Amino acid sequence: MTTTSPARAASLGVSASLIGWLFCVELTSGILQGYYVPLISDIVKHLDIHDADYNWFDAIQLLVSALVVPILAKLGDMHGHKRVLLVATVITAGATWWLAFAGSFTTYLIAFALQGFYVVWLPLEVALIFERGRRSDSGVSQTRRAAGLLVVALETGAIVGALLSGILFTSLGSLPATLAVPAVCVTLVFFAILFGVPESEPLPGRRLDSTGFAVLAVALLLVTGGLTLLRLNGPGSVWVWLLIALGVLAFLPFGLIELRKADPAIDLRVMARPTMWPVITTAGLLGISLLGAQAPLSTFAGTDPANGYGLGLPAFARSLLIGVYLISMIIGAVLFPLVSRWATPRWALIIASLLVGIGYLLFLPFHAQTLQVLVNMLIAGLGSGALMGALPAAAAAAAPRGQTGVATGMTNTTKTIGGSIASAVFGVVLLAGASTTVTSTAASLTGYITVWLICSLGAFAATALLFFVPKSAFADAPAEG
Structure with a gap:
């Protein structure tokens, strides 16, 4: 009969409790990401602005996210990840309440920008889990499983948020009252972190x-x-x-x-390690498809087939298509730890990247029917969901003690930068040749094919880079005292 040491048992118990509370945090993060999208037209009317002006809100939030994540992640390594997680949650809660009552373009822009502090939640959560897991001889695999569950919470929250906002606005008939709901969720999350999440143990003597x-x-x-x-x-x-x-x-x-x-601020020597730089680079390449390609996929699904391409789906059918994609990401996040156990974490990362590349490559010949697009999105979603949780967990496992937050934060920062680059480039690519289409708002088919090809090549490039990772990387190590 096997026995479990008291230290390991305590670690496993704390990790289970920790994961439960952080699951609630990521559920709320997903709600924030999905809640506002169905309300964009109503928000535009409420603020008395043009549809195109809403792009500024997304752009400024991505900018703030890219700026604050490295700093907050380092502060988490210095002063405790829970403490910084609480600070980020306070700022996010304040900004979300501000959004509920913002009545002008400028006030909404500032509030939406400050709400971007929530993007540091996942890196700090993974760092918290891994630091607790150092006390166990299965800390790395625990972190992988936990990160997968956090991605499940994130994508579930996105689905719930998208459905909930439309239902509430229809029933309440008031935009401020509808926008107050996510603010309540973030406020409750603050107390969940405060009372339910244990603090990590930062190394003393650190400087910013x-x-x-x-x-x-x-x-x-x-x-x-x-x-x-x-x-x-x-x-x-x-x-x-x-x-x-x-x-x-x-x-x-x-x-x-x-x-x-x-x-x-960022230890470049650590980032240059063979267990680290392929992971950080893969996160940036993942951002191309994960953050940059979602809007083109939605617009392609809604394009009138009179142009010779497009699915012509109404808004509700497009939301179902995106919902299926999110569910496939949830499945990928759940399967990744199992594949890592069956093969190795390195091979699981390679397979996940390969799935993303294959999924987008299939768009080139197969995009004429809804079923074809759905199958492509399912394949790409499986890989994307696996990588979302696996990459920060892999970065945490490769980082020395005292740099876990920075390492996980870098996966988020490079992903955001990759998504920003892709979003800008895709906007230009889709606009080129649009004058040849039948409907005035449609993009060109050549533009869509270029988008899919770039996403596929980026994923295949990540697959090749991951072969440079040592074969035994990200495996469980002996417990730390």
Whole structure:
């Protein structure tokens, strides 16, 4: 008969409780991501703005997300991940309440930007789980399973949020009252974290590299700002390329500064490890399809077949299509730990990336019927769902103690940057040739094919990079005392 040491039993008990509370947090995160989409037309009318102006809200929130995640993740490593998670939740709750009563474009823009602090939740949660799991000899596999469950909560919340907002607005008839519901959810989550989540154990003697973070913020601000202008003004604007070029050049002094620091903002030597850089790069490549391709998929499904392509689905049918895609992501997140146990974590990552590439590649010959599009999305969704939870868990396993939050945060940051680049490029690609279509709002088929091809090539590139990961990477290690 096998026995379990008291330390391991305590660790397993704490992890189970921790995962339960954090499941609620990610459920709320999903609600935030899905809740506002069905209400976009009503929000536009409420604010008395044009439909195109709503793009600014998404753009500024992505910008804020890219800026704050590295800083908050490092502060979590320094002062405790729970403490920073609480701070991010307070800011998110305040911003969500502000959204409920915002009556102008400017106030809604600021509130929506500040709500972007919620993107640091998942990296901090994975860091919390992994730091607790260090006390167990199965800490890495525990983190993989837990991260998969958090992705299940996230995607379930997105489905619930999308359905709930439409139902509530129809029954309440008041936009402020409808928008107050997610604010209540975030407020309750604060108390769930406060009373239910144990704190991690940060290493003493850490310092915040303010100079490094300032240079990094400037670089990210310039690049994402240039990408935003690319999406809004097109590639003909000189400012687009000037901002992007200055942002890329700003990473050079950032690297020089970080390599001289004893406690850098981001330890580039750690990021260059063979267990780390393929994972971080894969996260960026995943952002291309995960964040950049969802809007093109939705518009293609709604395009009138009179153009010679498109499915012509009404809004409700499109929402069902997206719902099936989200369910496939949930299945992928659940299956990843099982595949990791059957093969290895490295091979599970490779298979997941390969599925994303195959799913989008199938769009090239098979896109004429709804069933074909559905099958393609199911295949890509399985891989995307697996990678969403697996990548931060893999980064946590590859990071030395004291840098878990930064490592998991980097997967989120690169994913956001990849999605921002893809979103801007896809907007330009879809606009090119649109004048040849029958309906005035439709994009060109060549543009859609280009989008799918870029998503597929990005996933296949990630598959190739993951072969550079050592074969025994991300396996369980002996417990730490």
